[in-house]
Amino acid sequence: MNSREYIESGILELYVFGKLSEEEIAEVNQMATQYPEVKEEIKAIENAVINLSYSVAPHLSATNFEKIRAELLGRNKVIEMKPKTNWSQYTGWVAAAVLVVGFGLQFYKLNQTNETLNNVSTEKNLLQESIVDLELKKKESEEVLAILRDTSNVAVALAGQQVAPQAFAKAYYNKTTKTVYIDASGLPEPPKGMVYQVWSLQLEPVLTPTSIGLLDSYATSTTKVIKVENAESPQAFGITLEPAGGSASPTLEQLYTLGKV
Template sequence: MEAQEYIESGILELYVYGLLSEKENIEIAELAKNNTNVDEEIISIEKAIIALSSSFSPFHSVENFEKIKARLELKHGKVVDMKPTTKWSQYVGWAAAVLLLLGLGYQTMELTKTKEAISTVGNEKNKIQRDYAYLGQENKEIKKSLNIVRDIKNTGVTLGGQAVSPKSFAKVYWNQETKTTYIDAAGLPTPPKGMVYQVWSLKLSPVLTPTSIGLLDNFESNSQKIFAVSQTDSAEAFGITLEPAGGSPTPTMEQLYTLGKV
């Protein structure tokens, strides 16, 4: 530790008070011999203790007080006890009280700042964990969607927009071996409140026969807009209509949004 660090650390006060170990006392004494600034700081502390102890109720034991006083007299001659007026002592007392209050206020403020900083860090950590979990889930959904699109066993059926919504489109991924069926509904507008898209597998001959294979529920919360519907045994075409929440037993043809042949 450098000399200035000793001065600023408060260890010299402990040395003067006699609260250090023997090893530390020897170390400080040796440093004071070789460093004028340290020696002068120790003398300054000792003089301050003598002055304060002579002015009002002593904060030090008689033994420590006499030791410090004797040390000063050896170095600088007779130490004259200070006997300030009562008014001066009163001012010193008030000043000490103010300093104490200021110190407590500062410590409270710093503690509050520290607590706020810890709280902020905790909130940031929680947010990062939530974002990480969300991104992890999104990554899984993206991989799942890519696997569906890339599966060469899936037959892709494009559904074009119809009169009610010419710009709409969708795509069906149908594995005719496993019968699994997925709908890519990214080309459909968000359904109005209280309405839901319903998917139909269609047989075109000898008569048009629609079979409901599922609803595209939770449309807005599905970021990939890939929906798994019921297994499809056979289909000649697929269509998607807009129906009241819960679906309909038969398609509302006036609300046919997309249609496509296999």
């Protein structure tokens, strides 16, 4: 048997644990003298036992432990084990070390399981949020389609004015229910601290504007189709840009769109 086979046979562990007969101990000592790798393997097993069991060996004082550790780790020769030596404390260390490793593995697995559960919970929450968001968008889109398909609604095109020639909007007015929806998708995003305000206009005999609401949900609306207040027989609709909260009368210099019914 070569040195590698001898090391892998498991006899060196039994040697360190004091479980060999006198003849077997003599054989191990001979192999350790003949093969440096066998000697190093014995020292490695001894080091592992000492280092792993230190934290769970309360019956040893720090002084005694350091004496044993220094003796085991500081020697240049392999400690020759005697079969009649009291190995109860060493086997206790080994058992404790096995418990420590076992608990460590269980703790690691528990942490891994908890981390997996947390990831699954996070993904579930994100999925639920996405589903809710999709449902809201679906509902909003269905409402817009209902407005477009309602033959009772009159579509009023609101063209861009001097302050914003490229802007446009559309008002959907129901002459029976008096409800008004504004499609504001053609309006630029209002500056911070400003809001679009919708006006129902009477053109004759005198221009008379009446506020029918703010497009303050512009930023959060997916479709940009926003319901405002009812309007009584409007002749035109206009949209101006006003300070947040709206104005009592339209700022004509900030008239963005205008269209006749």
